[in-house]
Amino acid sequence: MSRPNARRFEEVVLPHLDEAYTLARYLVRDEHDAQDIVQDATLRALRHFEGFRDGDARAWLLTIVRNCCFTHRKRHRVDRSSVSLTDDVVAGIVGSRATDQLAIESSERERLHAAVMTLPPELREVIVLRELNDLSYREISDVVGIPMGTVMSRLSRARERLAGALGAGAKEAS
Amino acid sequence: MTCQQCTDSLHAFVDDELLPEEMDEVRAHLDSCASCARAHATIQNTSRQLRAELMRYPAPDVLKARIRASLAAEDVADEVQPTTSTPTRARRLSPSWSRFAAAVVVAAVIGSAATATVVRRDDASRALAGDVLASHIRSLMPGHLTDVASTNEHNVKPWFNGRVNLSPPVPRLDSAGFPLIGGRLDYVDGHPAAVVVYMRGQHVINVFWSPASERASAATSAPSEIDDNGYHLVRGRHDGLEYWIVSDLNRPDLATFQRRLDAEASRGSAEPR
Numbered sequence: 492m493s494r495p496n497a498r499r500f501e502e503v504v505l506p507h508l509d510e511a512y513t514l515a516r517y518l519v520r521d522e523h524d525a526q527d528i529v530q531d532a533t534l535r536a537l538r539h540f541e542g543f544r545d546g547d548a549r550a551w552l553l554t555i556v557r558n559c560c561f562t563h564r565k566r567h568r569v570d571r572s573s574v575s576l577t578d579d580v581v582a583g584i585v586g587s588r589a590t591d592q593l594a595i596e597s598s599e600r601e602r603l604h605a606a607v608m609t610l611p612p613e614l615r616e617v618i619v620l621r622e623l624n625d626l627s628y629r630e631i632s633d634v635v636g637i638p639m640g641t642v643m644s645r646l647s648r649a650r651e652r653l654a655g656a657l658g659a660g661a662k663e664a665s
Numbered sequence: 666m667t668c669q670q671c672t673d674s675l676h677a678f679v680d681d682e683l684l685p686e687e688m689d690e691v692r693a694h695l696d697s698c699a700s701c702a703r704a705h706a707t708i709q710n711t712s713r714q715l716r717a718e719l720m721r722y723p724a725p726d727v728l729k730a731r732i733r734a735s736l737a738a739e740d741v742a743d744e745v746q747p748t749t750s751t752p753t754r755a756r757r758l759s760p761s762w763s764r765f766a767a768a769v770v771v772a773a774v775i776g777s778a779a780t781a782t783v784v785r786r787d788d789a790s791r792a793l794a795g796d797v798l799a800s801h802i803r804s805l806m807p808g809h810l811t812d813v814a815s816t817n818e819h820n821v822k823p824w825f826n827g828r829v830n831l832s833p834p835v836p837r838l839d840s841a842g843f844p845l846i847g848g849r850l851d852y853v854d855g856h857p858a859a860v861v862v863y864m865r866g867q868h869v870i871n872v873f874w875s876p877a878s879e880r881a882s883a884a885t886s887a888p889s890e891i892d893d894n895g896y897h898l899v900r901g902r903h904d905g906l907e908y909w910i911v912s913d914l915n916r917p918d919l920a921t922f923q924r925r926l927d928a929e930a931s932r933g934s935a936e937p938r
Binding site: 529627 | 677718719723732735808
């Protein structure tokens, strides 16, 4: 890669690192893995930067980060099975917490965070891309590689679940 | 518009993803239908709450520093690619391995590049400078930056006791904009070195401390500043110790850092113990 290109890469792609890191944190749920993935994704982006014309650099970087996260999950099959186990366990804990003293102590923010983290990955990613990264349905459809109709149905499923978690917490707290 | 049609469009309505005329139709229906209006309020509240309360994670400075270092390294790797097939091969391996392999290759390439530069200028400190730069780049890989991570000099300084046969000054330079990050042990030129790590914005600054050896007297004629591929190496001495400062930080800021380090180190050693 030529130096001017490298400089353009720094100007066009690197400003989106915070959003890339946020997405990775939610998808792999581990600080160190998320750092490794964002670094890896950025290097991949650099290598394919020649092929990137004037498009949406943010959506492009997020696509690569998203794919690296899912590759990471597949590669760590052992982890994945333990993750899905953890999902259930955490969901169980979150559920029982609602009837527990802990629910009153844990803030709404923590409950919301736990609820998002225990969503299945395909729902979690659309929530993060929409609510935190503020992507349009068209952009989410490009990043995730699904039709716009599917973006909408996943978003609605995700929000219903989260509204349920919030509602349960609110009732418990009152 | 029927309630079913409205319900189907509610999420797209909240996300402002409908055509203008569809937005109007939903709005009109919501005005006249209490149950759809309740459903709409729930969705809107959920979305607002998520946006307001979910944690956004800014990329840590260490990650940014690592990425900048690996971009610089990639630049160098590409330049040497015609003469070696190693980086290309490394890329076909799994990502983590290719990253590791590429970093090692690149560290070696930069190490040798640094070496080549230094050879032209001075022979005595050549191995050392190459080693120091390679160590700096290695330190930016995941989990390699610090053995003891602390912003408190009273944690970092004692940590070196018994691990290395020197006690480097560990001044706090926060007030000058160089927060302390921690320390680690490293090997430079075949000897253990005490490394104190600072940051400036997204830039990592490694200070390698080692005893000023007999070689050092020969090296006093060596250049005290070396620039290589965007990295700066600065050499100095203090109280029987020799140090190398390495960073991709710009020259003026690095000069400020060295001035403050020298000043604070001397102040520390002048204090009664």
